[in-house]
Amino acid sequence: MTSNPADEIRIQTEGDIVLTRRVVREAATKAGFGNTDVTRIVTASSELARNIFKYAGGGVMRWRSLEDNGRRGIELLFVDQGPGIPDIELAMQEGYSTGDGLGMGLSGAKRLMDELEIQSMVGQGTTITLKKWRQT
């Protein structure tokens, strides 16, 4: 798999959720995704950016395009040094929420993307990796 250098933005304010959506929309469009996939990717990113803002007190998003055996795609990393997720399986359940959300954030993002991977250590932070491949 070829890896291109990643770009990064900070997610610190409510306005950065909008910034995340704009940046991801541009990156996904540039990576050649069609409108429906772009909307899926942007929506998943919006959920994760809001989680970082609300629950982790800020973090960063890194993104890069992917190429693997002629497959092309996009990778998005949401990284924070927040409280971490004690029970990832529970957090992935639809409808589970510690806040005032719908509990759709993580489970929804997973359904919209091809891959979603969570690495989290309580007290250390969380890294969520999203991948989407272009249909050929």
Next chain:
Amino acid sequence: MSDDNISVIKVRDLLMVTMPPDPDDPTVTALQEKVLNAMERYEAKGVVLDISSVETLDSFFARTVSETAQMVTLMGGRTIIAGMRPAVAVTATEIGLSLGNIETALNVDRALDMVAAKSRPKKLR
């Protein structure tokens, strides 16, 4: 960022509410108050919420829309969501968002047809 604002216009008995393409969370939150206050001020019978320019409907946005519609119902009004884009409809369904029992229309025109059909007086015998 004036084009990021929600516009609320009264047309006859209705409120025409137009969402901007990519509202931030405070703008989405402001939807509730704006709509409910306008319901009272204009004694409106209902709300047509035009989301035809909305590019992303995430769970926060959807929850706010659904709650606002419930509140409008409590105030005796009717809410029709108009103009959801195809990609947004696909995404909302896949993510598992439900807008409950809110009425929807293909566009604002159709929403107005729905309102007219329901409020038309019954024929005299």
